[in-house]
Amino acid sequence: MNNKWTNSLHIRVIFVFVNSLLLSIITSAAISAMLYNVYKNSYATDWIAITMHKYYYSYGLSSFIFPLVIFFHFVYFIWLFRKWSTYFTKVESVTKALSEGRFEVEIPKQSKKIPVSVFENLELMKEQLDYLIKKEKKINRLKNELIxxxxxxxxxxxxxxxxxxxxxxxxxxxxxxxxxxxxxxxxxxxxxxxxxxxxxxxxxxxxNDELVLNKINLNLNELMRQLVSQFLPDTDKKGVCMKFEEKYPKVNINADPDKIMRVFENILSNALKYGSEDKDIKVIINQEEYVATVEIENGGNPIPQEAIPLLFNRLYRVESSRSFETGGTGLGLAIAKGIVDSHNGSIEVSSNEQKTSFKVILPL
Missing domain, CATH: 1.10.287.130 (Signal transduction histidine kinase, dimerisation/phosphotransfer (DHp) domain)
Known part of the structure; x- marks a missing residue:
């Protein structure tokens, strides 16, 4: 028989019900045959023969057998179901412990008499509850950190x-x-x-997925050229040069220009803020197959490798003093990543002693 059916709880219950019914019928038939044999071998004046004759004559044989079948069906069903009853009592105690947050409770050991799905679902419920509790605690912790x-x-x-x-x-x-x-x-x-x-x-x-995108077909080269010119007063003030390199002459993308501008403003601001004064900032635009790429490179102290995966977390800064002199709100890169994600794009970061690079990848 297919495992899907044999492991079904409903099929197992039906199986126990049918087996107990068959056993009760056999037992009742055997008792009736035994009593009939006693009646047949008794004398007509014996009280057993007289009583059975009156009963059979008044009510019939079926009225005698039917109560026996019901009685033995109940007895056999309880007897066959006893192992399940013990197991589900343990399951009840486990679910109660889980509802109270005691996730260290041990799941009852698997039994051949119990469908595998019962064990799997119980273990899955335990894992899901544990995950949800931990997630809720993490959200509360992050909320407190945010405040x-x-x-x-x-x-x-x-x-x-x-x-x-x-x-x-x-x-x-x-x-x-x-x-x-x-x-x-x-x-x-x-x-x-x-x-x-x-x-x-x-x-x-x-x-909260409430960001509304007003996408249009825009020339990414023109947008980046305009943005680089906006940073000229800041680059002149710091004494660095912002070089714009176009590896592909005309890159068109379907995007929200204001939101995309915000992304590159945040990245260029960081490049200018953390880059060294003796190294130029490079803005390289290119088109690769079905995506457009904008890579922003700057010199300066490298970002620690362990900090790179955390750069796009809200309110995260590599420096921990949270001073406005050394950093902003800590939301700039988190916002930039959110905007790029909403455009089905991605941001790649690499950093070493020579340069730090932020590469924005956007679909065409």
Whole structure:
């Protein structure tokens, strides 16, 4: 018989029911035959013969056999089902332990009398519950970390901004030059807070699949050329050169230009921030088969290999001080990856002593 059928719980129960019914019929028939034999060999004046004759004559043979069949059917069914009953009592205790979060409980050992699917489903339920509990704990931990990190990042510029505004409120400045200096610092801190709040909203949309993409057919060469020109004041200020190399003259992709621009703004900002002043930043655009690639290279200290898989985690920074002087909100790369993922693309990262490279791959 096929294992799928023999291992079915329903088939096993039916099998026990049918077997107990057959045994009860055989037993009842045997008892009836025995009593009939006693009746046949008894004298007409014997009380057994008289009683059986009256019963058979009044109710018939079937009314005698039927209660016997019912009785023995019940007895045999309980007897054949006893091993299952013991096992399912253990299963009940296991499920109760699992519901209370005690996942170290041992699953009852497999038995030939019990369908394999029962063991497999019970073990699967244990693994799934354990996974869900661990996942929930991880989510709560990440949520607490997010609140802690965001609170820290918000408090630092906010405290500074309040301090300078308090100085202005108390007229603690020498002249208008110092006043404007305080105002500029307060404005810079407020703009930084605004950027962080916008990053948080953007990241939340990505996590909740609420990001709306307005895709059009765009020329990636023109978009990157425009973006590189926007960074010229910053590169001149730092004293580095941003070189634009086109290995393919015209690369067209179907994408949301604003979102894609945001991706490369984040990566180029990091390249400029962490790159060394004596090495140029390279932007290389190419087309490979069915994908477009944009590779951004910069010099500087290499990213530790163990940190590369964590770069796109929310609020992660290679440096742990969480200072705005050495890093941003820690959401830039997480947002960039989310946007690229929503375009069915990917980002590859490599880093060594010579260069650090971020390669964005987008479908055509």
């Amino acid at each position: 802690t990190n965001v609170s820290h990042d918000l408090r630092t510029p906010l405290t500074s901004m309040i301090g300078y505004l308090q100085l202005i409120e108390d007229n603690h400045y020498k002249d208008e030059v110092e006043l404007m200096y305080y105002v500029d610092i307060a404005l810079e801190k407020s703009l930084r807070l605004n950027r962080m709040v916008n990053d948080l909203f953007e990241y939340t949309k990505l996590q």
